[in-house]
Structures are given as structure tokens and as C-alpha cells.
Amino acid sequence: MGFYHYLTFLIALLFFAIAEANSNGVAIVRNINELAQDSYGIPGLSHITVAGSVLHGFKEVEVWLETFAPGAATPIHRHSCEEVFVVLKGTGTLYLASNSNPKYPGSPQEFPILSNSTFHIPVNDVHQVWNTNESEDLQVLIIISRPPIKVFIYDDWLMPHTAAKLKFPIFWDEYQIQPVKDEL
Amino acid sequence: MGFYHYLTFLIALLFFAIAEANSNGVAIVRNINELAQDSYGIPGLSHITVAGSVLHGFKEVEVWLETFAPGAATPIHRHSCEEVFVVLKGTGTLYLASNSNPKYPGSPQEFPILSNSTFHIPVNDVHQVWNTNESEDLQVLIIISRPPIKVFIYDDWLMPHTAAKLKFPIFWDEYQIQPVKDEL
Numbered sequence: 001m002g003f004y005h006y007l008t009f010l011i012a013l014l015f016f017a018i019a020e021a022n023s024n025g026v027a028i029v030r031n032i033n034e035l036a037q038d039s040y041g042i043p044g045l046s047h048i049t050v051a052g053s054v055l056h057g058f059k060e061v062e063v064w065l066e067t068f069a070p071g072a073a074t075p076i077h078r079h080s081c082e083e084v085f086v087v088l089k090g091t092g093t094l095y096l097a098s099n100s101n102p103k104y105p106g107s108p109q110e111f112p113i114l115s116n117s118t119f120h121i122p123v124n125d126v127h128q129v130w131n132t133n134e135s136e137d138l139q140v141l142i143i144i145s146r147p148p149i150k151v152f153i154y155d156d157w158l159m160p161h162t163a164a165k166l167k168f169p170i171f172w173d174e175y176q177i178q179p180v181k182d183e184l
Numbered sequence: 185m186g187f188y189h190y191l192t193f194l195i196a197l198l199f200f201a202i203a204e205a206n207s208n209g210v211a212i213v214r215n216i217n218e219l220a221q222d223s224y225g226i227p228g229l230s231h232i233t234v235a236g237s238v239l240h241g242f243k244e245v246e247v248w249l250e251t252f253a254p255g256a257a258t259p260i261h262r263h264s265c266e267e268v269f270v271v272l273k274g275t276g277t278l279y280l281a282s283n284s285n286p287k288y289p290g291s292p293q294e295f296p297i298l299s300n301s302t303f304h305i306p307v308n309d310v311h312q313v314w315n316t317n318e319s320e321d322l323q324v325l326i327i328i329s330r331p332p333i334k335v336f337i338y339d340d341w342l343m344p345h346t347a348a349k350l351k352f353p354i355f356w357d358e359y360q361i362q363p364v365k366d367e368l
Contacts, residue, residue: 029303051268060266060329084235119213145244
């Protein structure tokens with residue numbers, strides 16, 4: 001067996017060992033730099049699904065790494081899962097409308113968010129995260145429960161809850177959930 | 185009203201505004217540097233519950249920030265929740281015994297873990313995270329589902345599954361869960 005054949009054999013063994021260690025076909029250890037990264041149509045956003053339901057088969061938690069360029073923001077939205085943010089870099093503003101108004105979100109409270117802070121979104125509260133820092137990226141790690149997430153999106157804070165548009169699958173899951181094709 | 189009275193009044197207003205915005209009594213935005221940090225009896229560990237079930241009332245996810253000094257490790261353990269790690273700093277080794285052996289964990293596989301990587305623990309797999317780097321701290325963000333977590337701890341990799349010791353509440357929750365006192 002020549003050197004290159006031997007090398008190929010070793011690499012095959014390595015892949016086999018990694019595959020062996022998988023649950024649901026996903027490698028146990030993954031390099032975040034090598035994961036898919038895209039704006040998914042949201043200006044100034046970089047989104048990476050670190051651990052996903054649709055992508056990796058997680059059933060109970062999902063983890064995203066998102067970077068917002070100065071001025072970039074999420075849509076105004078709500079969802080019925082728990083959501084925790086950990087701010088890794090930068091600063092920004094959380095706009096949060098408590099669900100006390102039964103008709104529409106109404107004027108949100110503003111929360112300054114700083115580097116090395118954590119914040120959470122109460123279940124079903126309408127919110128928006130905005131990088132209001134003019135010169136620095138805002139990087140956050142986002143944890144949600146019970147994926148895949150169903151999101152209701154508002155055009156503005158006075159839009160009735162009943163008019164909010166369901167976005168499912170969410171932007172990044174849309175790229176992964178493929179319609180089942182008729183094999184005939 | 186003097187300046188200091190005015191300042192006190194303003195600070196009180198600020199606290200009121202923060203308290204108003206709470207869900208389950210926990211401020212929406214919190215500075216991670218100001219959260220409780222302890223080793224909870226594990227040598228070389230620094231644990232911070234960023235978002236907790238017992239501490240903050242989360243029902244579906246829990247987030248920890250942990251730093252392992254060189255040589256520090258978790259116990260050998262398993263749990264029935266999903267668990268995702270995001271490596272913020274340092275390197276180390278994950279020891280993981282797949283649950284293919286019905287009697288005891290057996291010799292674990294070794295996975296090198298690098299900075300900016302993510303890894304996950306398949307539900308119920310016995311595992312141990314070890315900072316095997318001799319000179320650098322290992323800092324990870326840990327996400328678990330369905331808190332509060334119930335952990336089964338092993339003395340070694342050959343201990344029968346049935347002999348593993350239930351640790352509930354887990355070390356840090358033990359400091360928070362107080363026995364209900366008889367009020368009479």
C-alpha cells in the first residue's frame with residue numbers, strides 16, 4: 001500500500017470515527033467558523049445557526065450566533081418560546097412591549113444593552129433588537145426553546161396582534177426545509 | 185429638595201422602571217459581571233448561572249457561563265436533557281461514552297475542543313469536559329433544556345449506570361432551592 005493510499009485510508013478512518021460519534025448525523029464538535037453564515041435577506045445581519053432543530057436535529061433548544069452591523073435590527077416580532085440573549089460584543093437597544101395591551105403592542109420600552117450583559121424576552125412579548133451604536137458591530141448569542149421557532153412579524157408597534165404575519169419556517173430554516181419531492 | 189435627595193429620587197425611579205419591566209421578578213437586562221459567581225466546591229471551576237430555572241424562573245432553557253482553570257474538569261456524568269457548549273476561550277478535551285453499552289459507560293472517546301467551536305452532548309450519554317490545556321483557561325457557554333437539571337454522577341468510566349449517584353439539585357441550584365419552612 002503506497003503512502004497516498006495509506007493517507008486516504010487514515011482519512012477514511014477519521015471520518016468513520018467522527019460519523020460513529022454522531023447523534024442524528026451531526027458531528028459532536030464543530031468549528032463555528034466553518035458553519036453556514038448569511039444575512040438571509042435582513043440588511044446588516046450575519047446569522048449562524050450554531051445548534052439547530054431543522055439543521056442538526058435538536059428538539060429542545062436552538063442556539064444562534066448573530067452579528068448586527070451598525071443600524072441593523074430584527075423585525076418587530078413575537079414568539080411563544082423562551083429566548084435568552086448573551087451579548088458578546090458591542091451595544092444596542094432592546095425595544096420591548098409587554099403583553100399588557102390585548103389589541104396591539106403599543107409604544108415599547110427601551111432597554112440599553114451593553115457588552116457582557118444578558119437579556120431575555122418574556123414569552124409572547126413583542127420586541128425588536130437594534131444595533132443603535134453607530135460605529136460598532138453588535139454580536140449576540142441567542143438561545144431559544146422548543147424549536148423550530150414560529151415568529152409573528154409586525155410592520156409597526158400599532159399593528160394589531162391579529163394582523164401580525166406568521167413567518168414559518170423562519171428565514172434561515174426556510175433554506176433548510178425542502179418540500180418533499182414526488183419520487184415518481 | 186437638595187441635589188442628593190434629587191439623585192436618590194432619580195435612582196429610585198430607575199429601579200422602579202427596571203422592576204416594572206420584569207417578568208417573574210427578574211430584570212430584563214442584567215450585567216453578567218454582577219451575577220453570582222462561585223466554584224460550588226468544584227476545584228478550578230467558576231460557574232455563573234446566566235439564565236436559570238431555579239434562580240430566574242426560566243422553564244425551558246438554562247444558560248451557564250463556566251470557566252475551567254488548567255486541569256479543572258466536570259465530574260463524569262449524564263443527564264436526560266439536551267446540552268450545547270459554545271467555546272468562547274481556550275481549548276480542552278471532551279470525553280464522551282456513547283450509550284451503546286447498557287451496563288456501564290466504558291472507555292470514552294476523546295474529542296479535542298478548540299476556541300470558537302461548538303459541541304453537544306447526545307441525551308443520556310456519559311461525558312466529562314476537561315481543560316487539558318496546561319496554561320490557558322477554558323471558557324464555555326452552556327445551554328441545557330428542561331431545567332432544573334438532574335445529573336447522575338460516576339466515580340469512573342467503569343461504574344455501572346445503576347450505581348451512578350443522582351445529584352439534585354445540582355451544585356449551584358442547591359444554594360438557591362431552600363427547604364420550605366414551617367411558618368408556625
